[in-house]
Amino acid sequence: MxxxxxxxxxxxxxxxxxxxxxxxxxxxxxxxxHVQSWVTAYRGILPDAFLxxxxxxxxxxxxxxxxxEIEAGAGEVLIAEAGETPxxxxxxxxxDDSGSVLVDNLHALPGYKGAGAGSAMLRAAKAWARERxxxxxxxxxxxxNRAAIGxxxxxxxxxAGREDDHMGGIDLIALRYTLALD
Numbered sequence: 001m002x003x004x005x006x007x008x009x010x011x012x013x014x015x016x017x018x019x020x021x022x023x024x025x026x027x028x029x030x031x032x033x034h035v036q037s038w039v040t041a042y043r044g045i046l047p048d049a050f051l052x053x054x055x056x057x058x059x060x061x062x063x064x065x066x067x068x069e070i071e072a073g074a075g076e077v078l079i080a081e082a083g084e085t086p087x088x089x090x091x092x093x094x095x096d097d098s099g100s101v102l103v104d105n106l107h108a109l110p111g112y113k114g115a116g117a118g119s120a121m122l123r124a125a126k127a128w129a130r131e132r133x134x135x136x137x138x139x140x141x142x143x144x145n146r147a148a149i150g151x152x153x154x155x156x157x158x159x160a161g162r163e164d165d166h167m168g169g170i171d172l173i174a175l176r177y178t179l180a181l182d
Contacts, residue, residue: 017080029079054168091106141174158179162175
């Protein structure tokens with residue numbers, strides 16, 4: 001039976017995937033990957049005008065500021081690379097007062113979804129949180145982002161609440177998910 005292209009990509013990722021800490025110089029790369037991910041994942045959820053025209057500048061400004069905070073000790077961003085190719089990133093924030101680490105962002109580029117990069121980044125986020133004495137992880141996912149919800153739920157994350165959110169000029173619902181650390 002022939003090996004599917006997806007299986008080939010997954011096998012290649014397992015051999016070549018590495019995670020490296022991002023630096024302030026990586027802010028444009030992280031912003032670019034964030035845009036690529038949102039344009040695909042949020043098409044039909046957020047307005048096209050926002051995704052196509054406003055998002056690149058908005059994410060560039062966001063990550064320029066956020067990476068300054070990260071470099072000052074607010075958390076960490078890890079960039080997933082397959083060989084020399086950046087394929088995603090995860091951003092984690094220091095534990096809050098309740099001992100929970102926010103997975104602020106986790107994005108695999110569209111061509112690499114389902115190939116194991118997201119799972120590898122989640123494992124790294126768990127390890128990072130445990131090293132800091134955290135008891136759990138939490139994150140927010142848009143209620144309409146069914147693919148992301150399925151990804152997290154299949155990995156044991158539990159729905160913990162709903163919150164109003166506002167993105168791209170529209171009101172949305174963000175779901176809070178948590179994962180207890182063993």
